[in-house]
Amino acid sequence: EDISGGAFTVSNLGMFGVSQFTAIINPPMGAILALGKGEQRVVVRDGETAVATLMTATLSCDHRVIDGAVGAAFLAALNDVISGLEP
Numbered sequence: 001e002d003i004s005g006g007a008f009t010v011s012n013l014g015m016f017g018v019s020q021f022t023a024i025i026n027p028p029m030g031a032i033l034a035l036g037k038g039e040q041r042v043v044v045r046d047g048e049t050a051v052a053t054l055m056t057a058t059l060s061c062d063h064r065v066i067d068g069a070v071g072a073a074f075l076a077a078l079n080d081v082i083s084g085l086e087p
Helices: 068-083
Strands: 008-012 031-035 039-045 048-054 057-061
Parallel strands (some): 008 031
Antiparallel strands (some): 039 048
16 A cells, blocks of 8 residues: 555756766655766777766665566666667
């Protein structure tokens, strides 16, 4: 009963210059996705260094609603979509 009617929340503090944070789930929500700002960072692509814009995303899940493995699969699919890969 305390989790009925819940949904999924997105919290974006990137627009305030925050790089990363952990968002707190407010009942009855099942999960909350915390999004940080996009930042240029050095990455390695095909053995060569390059600059890419990266964003940190942190998912907090209420394990009564969403199993951690399901949350991890969601983050992997989100990464694929944002990166332009097939999910």
